[in-house]
Amino acid sequence: MESEDDMHDANEIASVEEEDDYYSGGEDEEEEDMDEEGEAGEDDYSYDYADEDDDDDTGDYDFIANYSDDGDDALASRSQKSFTILKEEDIEQRQEEDITKISTVLSIPREAACILLRRYNWSVNNVHEEWFANEEVVRKAVGLLEKPFVKLPNFKEVACGICFENYSCDSLRSAACAHLFCDACWKGRGSRIFSFRFPSFLGELKLCKRATNSYISTSINDGPGCLTLRCPDPSCGAAVGQDMIDMLASDEDRKKYRRYLLRSYVEDSRKIKWCPAPGCDSAVEYVVGSGSYDVSCSCSHSFCWNCIEEAHRPVDCETVAKWVMKNSAESENMNWILANSKPCPKCKRPIEKNQGCMHMTCTPPCKFEFCWLCLGAWSDHGERTGGFYACNRYEAAKQEGVYDEAERRREMAKNSLERYTHYYERWASNQSSRQKALADLQQMQSIHLEKLSEVQSQPESQLKFIIEAWQQIVECRRVLKWTYAYGYYLPEQEATKKKVFEYLQGEAEAGLERLHQCAEKELMNYLNSDGPSKDFNDFRTKLAGLTSVTRNYFENLVRALENGLSDVDSEAASINTTTSSKNAAGTSKGKSGRGKGSSKAGNTSVRNTADDSGNWTCDQCTYMNVSSAPTCHMCHQRR
Amino acid sequence: MTSPSASSRKALSKIACNRLQKELVEWQVNPPTGFKHKVTDNLQRWVIEVNGAPGTLYAGETYQLQVDFPEHYPMEAPQVIFVPPAPLHPHIYSNGHICLDILYDSWSPAMTVSSICISILSMLSSSPVKQRPADNDRYVKNCKNGRSPKETRWWFHDDKV
Ligand SMILES: [Zn+2]
Ligand SMILES: [Zn+2]
Ligand SMILES: [Zn+2]
Ligand SMILES: [Zn+2]
Ligand SMILES: [Zn+2]
Ligand SMILES: [Zn+2]
Ligand SMILES: [Zn+2]
Numbered sequence: 001m002e003s004e005d006d007m008h009d010a011n012e013i014a015s016v017e018e019e020d021d022y023y024s025g026g027e028d029e030e031e032e033d034m035d036e037e038g039e040a041g042e043d044d045y046s047y048d049y050a051d052e053d054d055d056d057d058t059g060d061y062d063f064i065a066n067y068s069d070d071g072d073d074a075l076a077s078r079s080q081k082s083f084t085i086l087k088e089e090d091i092e093q094r095q096e097e098d099i100t101k102i103s104t105v106l107s108i109p110r111e112a113a114c115i116l117l118r119r120y121n122w123s124v125n126n127v128h129e130e131w132f133a134n135e136e137v138v139r140k141a142v143g144l145l146e147k148p149f150v151k152l153p154n155f156k157e158v159a160c161g162i163c164f165e166n167y168s169c170d171s172l173r174s175a176a177c178a179h180l181f182c183d184a185c186w187k188g189r190g191s192r193i194f195s196f197r198f199p200s201f202l203g204e205l206k207l208c209k210r211a212t213n214s215y216i217s218t219s220i221n222d223g224p225g226c227l228t229l230r231c232p233d234p235s236c237g238a239a240v241g242q243d244m245i246d247m248l249a250s251d252e253d254r255k256k257y258r259r260y261l262l263r264s265y266v267e268d269s270r271k272i273k274w275c276p277a278p279g280c281d282s283a284v285e286y287v288v289g290s291g292s293y294d295v296s297c298s299c300s301h302s303f304c305w306n307c308i309e310e311a312h313r314p315v316d317c318e319t320v321a322k323w324v325m326k327n328s329a330e331s332e333n334m335n336w337i338l339a340n341s342k343p344c345p346k347c348k349r350p351i352e353k354n355q356g357c358m359h360m361t362c363t364p365p366c367k368f369e370f371c372w373l374c375l376g377a378w379s380d381h382g383e384r385t386g387g388f389y390a391c392n393r394y395e396a397a398k399q400e401g402v403y404d405e406a407e408r409r410r411e412m413a414k415n416s417l418e419r420y421t422h423y424y425e426r427w428a429s430n431q432s433s434r435q436k437a438l439a440d441l442q443q444m445q446s447i448h449l450e451k452l453s454e455v456q457s458q459p460e461s462q463l464k465f466i467i468e469a470w471q472q473i474v475e476c477r478r479v480l481k482w483t484y485a486y487g488y489y490l491p492e493q494e495a496t497k498k499k500v501f502e503y504l505q506g507e508a509e510a511g512l513e514r515l516h517q518c519a520e521k522e523l524m525n526y527l528n529s530d531g532p533s534k535d536f537n538d539f540r541t542k543l544a545g546l547t548s549v550t551r552n553y554f555e556n557l558v559r560a561l562e563n564g565l566s567d568v569d570s571e572a573a574s575i576n577t578t579t580s581s582k583n584a585a586g587t588s589k590g591k592s593g594r595g596k597g598s599s600k601a602g603n604t605s606v607r608n609t610a611d612d613s614g615n616w617t618c619d620q621c622t623y624m625n626v627s628s629a630p631t632c633h634m635c636h637q638r639r
Numbered sequence: 640m641t642s643p644s645a646s647s648r649k650a651l652s653k654i655a656c657n658r659l660q661k662e663l664v665e666w667q668v669n670p671p672t673g674f675k676h677k678v679t680d681n682l683q684r685w686v687i688e689v690n691g692a693p694g695t696l697y698a699g700e701t702y703q704l705q706v707d708f709p710e711h712y713p714m715e716a717p718q719v720i721f722v723p724p725a726p727l728h729p730h731i732y733s734n735g736h737i738c739l740d741i742l743y744d745s746w747s748p749a750m751t752v753s754s755i756c757i758s759i760l761s762m763l764s765s766s767p768v769k770q771r772p773a774d775n776d777r778y779v780k781n782c783k784n785g786r787s788p789k790e791t792r793w794w795f796h797d798d799k800v
Contacts, residue, residue, distance in 0.1 A: 163658050
């Protein structure tokens, strides 16, 4: 089980925590945010549904606001690490420290401390409590005797209690109880080889006795129960500790015993769990009560420490369990959906999705650009429609009859299945996009980065922004995926919440598509160019900008959804019913630290219109913002 | 070793032979009350006659225990069953399998055939009622093809009887 990973030192633990803890770590980033906020000064308002003239209901909802909300408490909670990754040697070290602690405090031998700790699930505190409450009872329960309760016989020769052969007293051994057994019965006859001569036609039969035929090896080979081994005498409960195992077991069995002991430290502990990734030997210690259960192992697998499923923020474990169950129940119906090809909506040739982005382009000569999810023309998507990316809007799509394309789907799917299908398909799509992005990230790191560095004459250290972009894409795909499970369980009757949710999700999707597209397709130009491109620095600025904007947006999305969109009810209602009193509604909520809502009204007058509808393109990130937004939806850049 | 259920079993190890010979000698000198070993030349399978203890529900009744020893006896437990017809008892199935922890999980190599016999007799004697286990039919059906009781995952739920 020793792997190369053992070579890594403790430094790695620290660095991994910081890098991978998307939502809880990153103090630096936090500080930046604070600075930005500071500069923004009077623009530090809560909700950004600024405009007076617009009743494009959800269109104005924005949670940039949550940003300025990251007050001191948020900073404090985020700076705490909620988990620690433990490599095998870290586990060993902690175990050893705990054992030493107990051994010292209770003045008992190491092996006794070990037995006690195992009994109380490796909780040093519990051992202390129980021991000092009633040492006698504890001793008896785990078989730690203070003195032998059997008197050693006075005879020179004594029969071993297992094989019944006579031995001289001093060649027998016992646990603390003085029930004597011979070495052969304790530990087997070791490597002794019995050779029997058989008639020549049978050849020579060598019985090589590996020490399976002994009390200790039988127990060790039976499994982790060997950690509570007791004296063979059925009436006796004296513990057989690690000291005796080390003295009497074969090398192989000693290793197995240690392995069980190590596993016990993780598996019996309430604070540590193994990383569930196949082939990973690390464990993750979680600080109970520190918020999100999402943890990220050094092997790059992120999972929920509570339910061991893959990481699933912003949805809770219960929803995940429901969703996973639902999926397995519906999986037969779903098989047809997962077929990895769809006909091009224009020329009907089958198109296989091989890029992670949802923006598809049919092969020449057709070259029709369409959306993989709804098979609608890509031109109907995204900012060009002046609003938002529409593909998450199932109800709308259904009403518009986009689904007519799938006659078969209609026939076989009743309404409920169809609804589920909508969410499942998008959930699964993002899942496979994430897998693809992970593979792309790896390829980027192993191949493309070097090539790009050569082509563009840039040191690889200057190309980190590309890796960061891809890491962000992978993470966003994961979040986006779970938002579909979130959406599926969002109660139908909460119409406003649903609208807001779909809007936020749509924005997230659009933002991610933009980032994905930039990191996937635009990068290709620079990768395949003949020499350094003049505008490579512009590309760097754009991609890095998109990455940071998308990261911020998703962080906010996760928090908003985790709060159950709790801000929505009253405020969204106000969006719908009022036009001019919105600012009042925003401030009247009276949330602490957010009372600057009224200051923004002044901004709305200094606007440059970018097109007929008043929508404008952000200079910094190119996002097309609706006319009513005083700052960019994506990057907060002021207009 | 000619019996079907023992044919798949490996011959006794030297240690097992020695130990069983000693147990046999001890048995002959000092047999547990109520038991009679039908001595054969097969050391690996003992057939033992059990006489219900006087003053119990099984007084005057005689049953037969069949004890098969594995290669690594006594590190591994022997297989102990009643030869049908088995006594009517809440922990004894009609196919002769016995629900008794020391025969399985709680076996210790310091136990002997004699100590097993004493446990079984005490289990019989303490029974207040002559009846089969509640799940007898289901269990016996599942045990077709001569499955050993040692392959059963026993759940010892009742210490009273
Ligand atoms: Zn011995
Ligand atoms: Zn003992
Ligand atoms: Zn891992
Ligand atoms: Zn979970
Ligand atoms: Zn086409
Ligand atoms: Zn679409
Ligand atoms: Zn922007």
